[in-house]
Amino acid sequence: MGIKNITVLGSGVMGHGIAQVSATAGYNVVLRDIEQGFLDKAMEKIRWSLDKLVTKEKISKEEGDAIFGRIKPVVDLNEAVKDAELVIEVVPEIMDLKKKVYAELDKAAAPEVIFASNTSTLPITEIANTTSRPDKFIGIHFFNPPQLMKLVEVIPGEKTSPDITELTKEYVKSVNKQAVVCRKDVPGFIINRLFIPMVHEACYLKDRTSATLEEIDSAVKFKLGFPMGIFELADFTGMDVIHKATVEMHLRDKKVINPHPLVEKMFDEKKLGQKSGEGYYKYSDDKYERVTLSEDLASKCNPIQLVANILNNAAWLVTNGASDIEEIEKAAQLGLGLKKPLFETAKEIGISNIVNELKQLAEKHGQFYEPDPLLVSMQ
Ligand SMILES: NC(=O)c1ccc[n+]([C@@H]2O[C@H](COP(=O)([O-])OP(=O)(O)OC[C@H]3O[C@@H](n4cnc5c(N)ncnc54)[C@H](O)[C@@H]3O)[C@@H](O)[C@H]2O)c1
Numbered sequence: 001m002g003i004k005n006i007t008v009l010g011s012g013v014m015g016h017g018i019a020q021v022s023a024t025a026g027y028n029v030v031l032r033d034i035e036q037g038f039l040d041k042a043m044e045k046i047r048w049s050l051d052k053l054v055t056k057e058k059i060s061k062e063e064g065d066a067i068f069g070r071i072k073p074v075v076d077l078n079e080a081v082k083d084a085e086l087v088i089e090v091v092p093e094i095m096d097l098k099k100k101v102y103a104e105l106d107k108a109a110a111p112e113v114i115f116a117s118n119t120s121t122l123p124i125t126e127i128a129n130t131t132s133r134p135d136k137f138i139g140i141h142f143f144n145p146p147q148l149m150k151l152v153e154v155i156p157g158e159k160t161s162p163d164i165t166e167l168t169k170e171y172v173k174s175v176n177k178q179a180v181v182c183r184k185d186v187p188g189f190i191i192n193r194l195f196i197p198m199v200h201e202a203c204y205l206k207d208r209t210s211a212t213l214e215e216i217d218s219a220v221k222f223k224l225g226f227p228m229g230i231f232e233l234a235d236f237t238g239m240d241v242i243h244k245a246t247v248e249m250h251l252r253d254k255k256v257i258n259p260h261p262l263v264e265k266m267f268d269e270k271k272l273g274q275k276s277g278e279g280y281y282k283y284s285d286d287k288y289e290r291v292t293l294s295e296d297l298a299s300k301c302n303p304i305q306l307v308a309n310i311l312n313n314a315a316w317l318v319t320n321g322a323s324d325i326e327e328i329e330k331a332a333q334l335g336l337g338l339k340k341p342l343f344e345t346a347k348e349i350g351i352s353n354i355v356n357e358l359k360q361l362a363e364k365h366g367q368f369y370e371p372d373p374l375l376v377s378m379q
Helices: 015-024 036-055 061-069 077-081 095-108 124-128 162-174 191-208 213-222 230-237 239-252 261-268 304-319 325-335 342-349 351-365 373-377
Strands: 005-009 028-032 071-074 086-089 114-117 137-142 151-156 178-181
Touching: 005 015, 005 077, 015 028, 015 036, 015 061, 015 071, 015 086, 028 036, 028 077, 036 061, 036 071, 061 071, 077 095, 086 095, 095 114, 095 124, 114 124, 114 162, 124 137, 137 162, 151 162, 151 325, 162 178, 178 325, 191 213, 191 230, 191 239, 191 261, 191 304, 191 325, 213 230, 213 304, 230 239, 239 261, 304 325, 304 342, 304 351, 304 373, 325 342, 342 351, 351 373
Parallel strands: 005 028, 005 086, 028 071, 086 114, 114 137, 151 178
Antiparallel strands: 137 151
């Protein structure tokens, strides 16, 4: 079955971007939100983004107009889904709200329509099972901003039919993105499972050593090949997003994350990062300011504890059949912007050294740090 008509439910930060990339690939898109005002704002943003592409001569004015013309803003749900073959749901990350939206959607959409959720952290299978079509339900996790980020995680639930997974991969390819399939519906999927726990671990590293924020961030950037430091990345992502992901992931799996109290404290104090003017660092205006990091500062911090944390989670994904090393490296490169493969960094440091670090951490700080059997076997 070829997909031509897509409905995007939710026109916020992610929804309007997903509508734009879909229309750019030639799909007829209906963008649905609960108020006309939200849709007007979303359409303005899409127009602005397309105009920018025209100014940069990436597309012609005619192409920009044609893409814009393929997106139809609609408030009425029944009208929004009447021609849809695929519905991409991009409503706020609140389980009860998602379930309510799917209850309405399930009634409004014909039985053959595919449902894809852009959830970052909620269990796909659990949401799927509230609908009449768990076999036609899948996770499709775009990254922010969808117009620029190349990675899309595709997450089949327990009952998702293999055809639907294939079709979703084809759709991702058709919108000029790269799909990485997270083969099991595990908390955090791939990228958040690597990234979110590392933010907490970096807080522990700061507590346990005399390293400064800048030294830790410099080590992450210059020794681990991240595009920026981990605290910078957390400030950029927003502590509201990180806190929410932490809560959801920890609720479902205590082994994935060792929550550091500072993350919740910063969230409570509204120190959300760049968007609020203060997170780990302070930001003047709302301009994007880079913290000064250097190789010299990097030499003052040994990041083995961070490498051990991210590697242990990567290994967990492999051991538990959710992914393999090649796919994890691809996801980390496209989703986190890593310039160096994780397992290459690990080999430079020495897998045995990493396993020893994890064993020592486990002795001091508990079972959370127990090395994954895959790492132990790779020594
Ligand atoms: N923001 C990010 O960086 C990011 C990245 C990846 C995934 N996500 C995920 O994408 C989803 C949406 O996040 P967001 O940041 O775009 O949220 P957002 O709050 O910016 O947008 C959500 C939109 O959904 C609308 N909405 C609410 N109920 C609706 C309904 N019944 N039908 C249609 N629209 C409805 C809201 O009015 C709002 O415009 C969440 O699941 C989130 O976890 C977000």
